Amino acid sequence: MALATFSIWRGEAGQGKYCKYTTEFSEGMVVLDVIHKIQAEQANDMAVRWNCKAGKCGSCSAEINGMPKLMCMTRMNQLDLSKPVTIEPMKAFPSIKDLVTDVSWNFRVKKQIKKFKPRPPDAPDGSWRMSQEDVDRVQEFRKCIECFLCQDVCHVLREHQLHDEFVGPRYFVYIAALEMHPLDTEDRISELAKAKGIGYCNITKCCTKVCPESITITDNAIIPLKERVVDEFYDPLKRLFRMFRR
Amino acid sequence: MAQAAASSKRGFGQTERRDLWWVEPLAIAIGLSGFVIYATWAAFQGNNYHYGPYLSPFYSPEIFGDSPHSWFGPLPAWWPLWLPFSPALLILWAPGGFRFTCYYYRGSYYKALWADPPACGVGEPRAHYRGERKFPLIVQNIHRYFMYIAVLFLFILGYDVWKALWFTNPATGAVQFGMGVGTLVLAMNVSLLGGYTLSCHSMRHLLGGRHDEVNKALFGRGCYNCISGLNRHHMKWAWFSLFWVAFSDVYVRLCSMGVWSDRRFF
Ligand code: SF4
Ligand code: SF4
Ligand code: FES
Numbered sequence: 316m317a318l319a320t321f322s323i324w325r326g327e328a329g330q331g332k333y334c335k336y337t338t339e340f341s342e343g344m345v346v347l348d349v350i351h352k353i354q355a356e357q358a359n360d361m362a363v364r365w366n367c368k369a370g371k372c373g374s375c376s377a378e379i380n381g382m383p384k385l386m387c388m389t390r391m392n393q394l395d396l397s398k399p400v401t402i403e404p405m406k407a408f409p410s411i412k413d414l415v416t417d418v419s420w421n422f423r424v425k426k427q428i429k430k431f432k433p434r435p436p437d438a439p440d441g442s443w444r445m446s447q448e449d450v451d452r453v454q455e456f457r458k459c460i461e462c463f464l465c466q467d468v469c470h471v472l473r474e475h476q477l478h479d480e481f482v483g484p485r486y487f488v489y490i491a492a493l494e495m496h497p498l499d500t501e502d503r504i505s506e507l508a509k510a511k512g513i514g515y516c517n518i519t520k521c522c523t524k525v526c527p528e529s530i531t532i533t534d535n536a537i538i539p540l541k542e543r544v545v546d547e548f549y550d551p552l553k554r555l556f557r558m559f560r561r
Numbered sequence: 562m563a564q565a566a567a568s569s570k571r572g573f574g575q576t577e578r579r580d581l582w583w584v585e586p587l588a589i590a591i592g593l594s595g596f597v598i599y600a601t602w603a604a605f606q607g608n609n610y611h612y613g614p615y616l617s618p619f620y621s622p623e624i625f626g627d628s629p630h631s632w633f634g635p636l637p638a639w640w641p642l643w644l645p646f647s648p649a650l651l652i653l654w655a656p657g658g659f660r661f662t663c664y665y666y667r668g669s670y671y672k673a674l675w676a677d678p679p680a681c682g683v684g685e686p687r688a689h690y691r692g693e694r695k696f697p698l699i700v701q702n703i704h705r706y707f708m709y710i711a712v713l714f715l716f717i718l719g720y721d722v723w724k725a726l727w728f729t730n731p732a733t734g735a736v737q738f739g740m741g742v743g744t745l746v747l748a749m750n751v752s753l754l755g756g757y758t759l760s761c762h763s764m765r766h767l768l769g770g771r772h773d774e775v776n777k778a779l780f781g782r783g784c785y786n787c788i789s790g791l792n793r794h795h796m797k798w799a800w801f802s803l804f805w806v807a808f809s810d811v812y813v814r815l816c817s818m819g820v821w822s823d824r825r826f827f
Pocket of ligand 3: 659662663664665666704708757758760761762763764795
């Protein structure tokens with residue numbers, strides 16, 4: 316058994332302070348285990364959201380020493396324990412209590428994205444034909460567990476609080492999965508440029524860095540979408556070409 | 562949006578991060594500004610940019626100029642005297658613009674040189690933010706046009722490598738096939754620039770990314786997959802090619818100044 320000190324943000328609705336807790340931990344423990352131990356032994360009223368403890372439900376998102384991480388996937392031996400470990404709730408969302416934030420804004424954003432609209436079936440039995448490799452490309456985006464760590468680290472939301480004008484990396488991944496789907500016929504490019512605010516992204520790749528599912532958010536979802544937006548709005552030759560075709 | 566959590570708004574550089582988050586932006590800032598300073602200096606020199614069959618990539622294509630590489634001979638008489646001239650100034654806007662609008666460089670200089678943000682999860686100096694949504698940065702969307710020009714430059718630089726294989730014998734005046742260290746330096750340069758240009762995100766879009774069914778791509782799925790493979794390492798291509806293009810200029814310059822002597826293999 317070794318000792319660790321955690322400095323945990325405690326409070327409600329944005330008002331609060333950091334409280335220090337020292338506790339023992341054993342080999343193989345993750346941050347969430349230690350949080351649970353502190354909750355059981357020293358702070359029974361501490362709020363923390365979690366569910367699967369296997370990095371698959373996306374509930375235990377928090378900031379560990381300033382970086383957005385899943386608490387259940389951060390091993391104690393990855394941390395420098397010579398100083399207290401700082402644990403804070405995500406900063407891009409309103410605080411509810413202690414480590415729990417209100418992430419419902421994300422679900423509202425998702426509802427406003429145009430749904431999957433497949434082309435008419437290819438075969439009389441109502442089925443479609445598509446190539447495996449085309450589906451593989453969007454498969455990467457479907458690994459998302461909606462932990463919202465990417466939303467949390469993105470400075471457009473975190474620092475500039477542009478939640479009304481920018482949907483955030485998570486939803487660019489979602490839109491990319493629909494938009495690049497070989498069967499989908501819906502057009503989301505114009506709203507991407509306008510209401511979804513893709514132009515606010517300045518390609519800093521912080522979202523890619525924190526994604527626990529290792530989705531290449533910036534290179535494979537956002538930049539390809541930005542390029543499609545250019546096709547539609549900012550490519551003078553393409554515009555000219557479209558004008559003549561009409 | 563309602564009030565954000567915890568200790569949300571932080572001042573410039575404030576963070577709970579413990580790692581050396583400032584090392585990467587600092588290294589990028591040094592690398593990029595070092596390159597810009599050297600390239601500007603070299604471009605304004607207007608001399609020592611060719612040696613034997615070698616032409617510095619900063620000066621290629623040489624549209625007007627005094628070297629035997631010049632396309633249309635010396636500087637025309639109508640060039641206004643007050644305007645500084647060097648063959649490099651006529652062309653450097655193209656590769657410069659390509660790199661300036663490159664998705665990789667954008668992401669990195671926004672962080673390293675403009676602190677927007679200084680690093681992931683670190684407080685910013687300015688509250689106001691427009692991103693690439695409005696003028697001036699909306700102009701970055703022109704990137705694909707610079708990419709088309711960059712492809713053209715690859716052919717020109719490739720031709721320079723071909724010319725760097727033909728040496729004039731000073732005694733007899735005869736032209737003979739050969740190869741020197743300089744030939745390899747220029748060949749390496751065009752290969753790295755080739756990797757950088759082919760791995761460009763706009764290239765990936767053009768050659769397949771824009772289709773939902775990649776089979777419909779210009780040169781088929783194989784080509785798209787290959788570009789995607791290169792694209793995964795776009796950052797490395799960007800830095801290696803940046804370093805090497807500057808080194809190629811240094812090499813030709815020092816040979817031409819007589820500081821280094823070019824080694825001929827045959
Ligand atoms: S790459 Fe774009 S979406 Fe991702 S964190 Fe940076 S600004 Fe936000
Ligand atoms: S994209 Fe990655 S970081 Fe963002 S919500 Fe999905 S799993 Fe989490
Ligand atoms: S994205 Fe880097 S060169 Fe095009």
